[in-house]
Amino acid sequence: MERRHFLAGTGALGMITLARPGLALAAGDADVALNALFDRIFKDSLALSPEGVSSLGLDKGEWAGMKSKLDDRTEAGVAASVAQTRQALADLGKVDRAALSSASRLNLDVVTYQLESRLDSPRLHVDSVQRPYRLYQQGGAYFSLPDFLDSRHTIENAADAEAYLARLALVGKALDEDSAEQKAQSARGLIAPGWSLDLTLGQMQKLRAVPAGQNTVVASLVRRTAAKGIAGDWQARAEKIVADSVYPALDRQIALVQQLRAQTPAGDGAWRLQNGDAIYAAALRQATTTEFTPEQVHKIGLEQVADLTARLDAVLKAAGMTKGTVGERLAALNAQPDQLYPETDEGRAALIASLNAGVARMTGLLPKAFATLPGQPLEIRRVPVEIQDGASNGYYYRAALDGSRPAIYWINLKEVADWPKYSLPSLTYHEGVPGHHLQISIAQTSKDIPMLRKVGGFSAYSEGWALYSEQLADELGGYDGIEKAGYLQSFLFRAARLVIDTGLHTKRWSREQATDYMVATTGFARPRSQREVERYCTMIGQACSYKMGHIAWTRAREKAQKTLGPKFDIKQFHEVLREGAMPLSILEKRIDERTAAALKA
Numbered sequence: 001m002e003r004r005h006f007l008a009g010t011g012a013l014g015m016i017t018l019a020r021p022g023l024a025l026a027a028g029d030a031d032v033a034l035n036a037l038f039d040r041i042f043k044d045s046l047a048l049s050p051e052g053v054s055s056l057g058l059d060k061g062e063w064a065g066m067k068s069k070l071d072d073r074t075e076a077g078v079a080a081s082v083a084q085t086r087q088a089l090a091d092l093g094k095v096d097r098a099a100l101s102s103a104s105r106l107n108l109d110v111v112t113y114q115l116e117s118r119l120d121s122p123r124l125h126v127d128s129v130q131r132p133y134r135l136y137q138q139g140g141a142y143f144s145l146p147d148f149l150d151s152r153h154t155i156e157n158a159a160d161a162e163a164y165l166a167r168l169a170l171v172g173k174a175l176d177e178d179s180a181e182q183k184a185q186s187a188r189g190l191i192a193p194g195w196s197l198d199l200t201l202g203q204m205q206k207l208r209a210v211p212a213g214q215n216t217v218v219a220s221l222v223r224r225t226a227a228k229g230i231a232g233d234w235q236a237r238a239e240k241i242v243a244d245s246v247y248p249a250l251d252r253q254i255a256l257v258q259q260l261r262a263q264t265p266a267g268d269g270a271w272r273l274q275n276g277d278a279i280y281a282a283a284l285r286q287a288t289t290t291e292f293t294p295e296q297v298h299k300i301g302l303e304q305v306a307d308l309t310a311r312l313d314a315v316l317k318a319a320g321m322t323k324g325t326v327g328e329r330l331a332a333l334n335a336q337p338d339q340l341y342p343e344t345d346e347g348r349a350a351l352i353a354s355l356n357a358g359v360a361r362m363t364g365l366l367p368k369a370f371a372t373l374p375g376q377p378l379e380i381r382r383v384p385v386e387i388q389d390g391a392s393n394g395y396y397y398r399a400a401l402d403g404s405r406p407a408i409y410w411i412n413l414k415e416v417a418d419w420p421k422y423s424l425p426s427l428t429y430h431e432g433v434p435g436h437h438l439q440i441s442i443a444q445t446s447k448d449i450p451m452l453r454k455v456g457g458f459s460a461y462s463e464g465w466a467l468y469s470e471q472l473a474d475e476l477g478g479y480d481g482i483e484k485a486g487y488l489q490s491f492l493f494r495a496a497r498l499v500i501d502t503g504l505h506t507k508r509w510s511r512e513q514a515t516d517y518m519v520a521t522t523g524f525a526r527p528r529s530q531r532e533v534e535r536y537c538t539m540i541g542q543a544c545s546y547k548m549g550h551i552a553w554t555r556a557r558e559k560a561q562k563t564l565g566p567k568f569d570i571k572q573f574h575e576v577l578r579e580g581a582m583p584l585s586i587l588e589k590r591i592d593e594r595t596a597a598a599l600k601a
Contacts, residue, residue, distance in 0.1 A: 030099035034108060037095070038450040041088045041111075045452075048072070048080055055152050056455060057400020059163075067153070068166035073141065073177035075184070082122045089115050106590065107450060110582045113289075114456055120282040124275055126190065127181075129282040129541075132273060134182040135257060136192035136538045137199035137390030141174040142207065142253060147384060150220040151397065154405055161225050161234060168217055168241050172249035179253045182260070189274055191264040195511060196538055197257055199390045204254050206386050212243035216386060268514075268537045269505040280505045283541030288548040289460045289583035294506040297544055301498025304547060305521060308492040315485050330489055330523025333482070339420035348382060348413045354421070355380045355411070358428040365476045366434060371571040372578060374441040377406040378432055388414040392535055393528060394427060396436040401444060401454075407437050418528040423486040429473040430490070435466035442577040449580040459542055461581040464549015467494055471554070489522060494550070496521045497543040501536050511537060552584040556591040563595050572598065 046053050050069035053059045059067040071077065092112055097105055126132040131139060149168065155161055185191075192200070212218065218238040225234050265272045270280040284294060292300070309326050316322075321329045333339060341347040359378060366373055376399045383391045391412050399407040409431040411419070419427075429435055439462060444454050470487055473479065479487055496518055503509035503517070511533055518529040536543045561568045576591060 028101075030096060031101050031104045034095055034100060034104050035450055037091060038107065038111065038452045041084075041091075042450070042452040042455070044084055044088075045081075048077070048084065051148060051152075052455075054148075054154075055397075055400075057154075057402045057404045059154075060402075067160070067163040070145070070167055070170045070174050073174055073181065075181060077177075078122075078127060082119070085115050085118050089119075102593075103448065106579065106582075106586070107453060109586055110580070111452060111456075113583050113586070114458070117286050120286060124279050124282060125188070126279060127185075129279050130286060131539055132190055132270070132279060133192040133196070133538055134178055134185055134190070135200055135253070135260075136196045137203065137534060138392065138538065140182075140200070141171065141178050142200075142204055142250065143387055143390070145171050145174060146207070146215075146217050147387065149217050150384075151381075151408060152405070154400075155221070155224040155230070156228060158230050158232060161221060161230055161232060164221050165234075165237055165241065168221075168238060169245060171217070171241075172245035175246070175249035175253050179249075179256050183256060186260055186263070189265055189272075191260050192538055193268050193272075193511070194261060194264050195268075196534065197261045197264060199534070201254065201257050201261070203387055203390055204250060204257065206389075208247060208250050208254065212247060213239040215239075215242050215246075216384065217246075218242055267508070268511045269508060270540050271505060271508055277506070280540060284502075284544060287459050287541035287543075287545040289458050289585065290548060290552075292548070294502045297498050297548070298502040298507075300551075301495055301500075301502070301547070304495035305492065305499060308488060308495055309521075312485060312488045312492060315488060319482055319485070325520070327520045327523045330485070331519075331525075332523075333422065333485065334417070334420045334523060334525060336420070339422055341416050341419070341421070343416045347416050351413065351416065351419060351424070352380050352382065352411070354424060355409075355428050355432075358425050359432045362429060362433050362473060362476070362478055365478065366438070368476055369472060369570050370434070370438070370574050372442055372575060374438075374445045376403065376437070376441045376444070378409060378437050379406045380409045380411065380432075383410050383412040383414075385414075388412050390531075390534075393418065393531060394431055396431050396440075398440045398444065407441070409437065412531075415525065415527050418525050420486075422482045423489060425473070425479055425483050426470045426487045426490040429470050429478060430466045433469075434472055435469040436462060438469070439465045439577055443580045446578040446580060448578050453580040457581045458583055459545035460549035460552070460584050461587060462549075463546040464551075464553050464584070465577075467491070467546050467550035468553040468557075471550075491547075491550075493518075493522045493524065494546040497532075497536070498547055500533065501541065501543040504533070504536055505540055549584060552588060556588045560591055560595045564598055567598060567601075569598075 046058065046063065049071055050066040051071045053063050053066040072080070089112065092108065095108060097108065100108065120129050121127060127134060134140060149164065153164055153167065155164060207215070213235065218235065221238050222235050225232060270276040270283070273279055280294065284297065285291065312326050312330070316326065316329050321333065323329070324332070341351045393412045395410050397408040397410070399405060431437070443449065446454070470490055474484070474487055500509070500514045500517060504514050511530070514533045514536070515526065515530045518524060518533060519526050522529070557573060560573055576594060579590065582590065
């Protein structure tokens with residue numbers, strides 16, 4: 001569920017009886033009815049997302065048939081998701097809030113907010129206000145499905161392998177669906193920037209250049225069936241599908257992108273689109289779950305950059321680095337031989353080993369700050385080579401709900417020099433523990449929230465938490481020596497994002513201008529900085545969620561500490577994670593309520 005992620009319901013998989021207007025229910029009955037409605041909405045959303053079913057590890061039992069299917073990428077498929085969202089909101093609107101417990105009112109508010117925000121996209125006639133392009137360097141079936149089949153389609157027996165082949169046989173159709181929708185959308189100017197299409201073409205051509213029998217989707221099936229001792233002619237069957245179905249569709253898509261390359265509008269930001277200002281405003285609101293204007297976010301970013309630059313200046317001077325701007329000194333630190341892993345397979349393996357060691361070290365410190373510690377495993381993997389040119393620098397996949405597949409923290413190792421050693425601890429604390437992995441794992445195992453909320457999310461909440469986790473790691477003693485500069489550089493990077501994202505989409509900054517600012521401000525290597533900026537151009541607004549979310553988390557904690565004084569307990573403060581992701585405005589209100597309850601205790 002990485003792109004079209006509507007959670008909605010039409011009643012196809014079961015109904016509940018809602019209270020008639022004016023009929024009072026006991027609080028317990030109303031809560032039970034609401035939870036049943038949440039379950040129905042959740043099931044109805046799964047019915048339209050076979051890939052989502054597998055991503056959650058639910059493709060067994062009553063959902064086993066979904067393991068042979070892929071999502072519908074046509075306009076009709078998107079319309080069905082929108083219809084579900086509208087029906088779910090209509091059903092939720094009939095619920096009598098006064099009859100609910102406080103916990104159920106929170107669940108109702110969060111789910112309603114989430115569903116309402118998803119209607120921004122159809123209102124503005126885009127697939128997604130944050131990801132308005134169908135084909136780009138980080139989006140499309142060509143980009144997502146090979147990775148999905150390899151990392152999310154589990155293979156334990158022959159039936160799973162047959163389901164894999166069934167899905168593989170649908171990849172060509174998915175590519176053609178994307179091509180048809182992109183062609184239709186191009187008439188409205190919804191085409192990614194030229195450089196994005198260049199990257200997209202390069203990645204498509206890399207996929208196409210490999211002989212069918214050596215394609216990663218074939219190799220994945222062969223490798224995993226062999227590991228499980230599952231007999232069958234998997235190599236020949238998969239190879240034939242790729243040669244006869246996938247590659248011809250990919251050829252058609254390559255030809256389309258080449259055609260679109262000559263007609264895409266100039267520019268890099270949302271302003272280049274019809275209704276670009278409205279699309280960006282909606283994307284920013286969705287990403288930050290706030291009502292801050294682009295100009296206000298830009299100003300906050302400039303202020304944060306100035307503050308963090310001053311703090312880094314002090315840390316670097318203390319380490320004997322006094323010459324040049326902060327950005328120049330960080331760039332020099334990035335290039336120090338003692339900070340670099342070799343640009344070899346052995347160097348990459350050593351880098352990943354260091355990340356695993358960092359996770360293990362921090363896991364041992366977590367009991368100092370957390371009362372709830374789930375045990376889901378975490379794997380750290382390199383971003384697949386065939387998509388690394390356009391992929392993000394790092395990202396996280398949650399574990400399967402049934403524990404059948406671990407969580408995965410991906411790191412892009414195209415350029416090992418992008419990852420100097422001093423910068424890696426903060427990345428691990430952000431993506432692993434106490435960041436995304438801990439927060440999402442706690443929500444997944446919580447008994448306090450419905451499944452619908454366990455699988456949903458808000459970028460500002462989760463990315464804000466992950467950035468707060470880097471700060472918490474400092475409080476727990478997670479950084480040694482110059483690693484403190486890496487932590488502050490990470491914060492500076494997220495502050496710079498506020499400036500860059502708003503600059504690109506409302507001030508008409510170019511990709512080059514934004515990259516120049518990133519390099520000069522943070523000291524990051526230019527290739528890494530450019531990949532980041534390219535993501536902001538095509539995944540708009542999301543880059544602002546990190547620092548805006550961090551500001552909300554730290555403000556809420558400071559307020560709770562001030563109110564509670566000696567009664568403040570950091571472990572109890574963090575127990576709010578059990579209540580699941582929520583918009584920032586609701587989060588701060590909920591922490592206020594928890595603080596008031598603790599004050600009375």
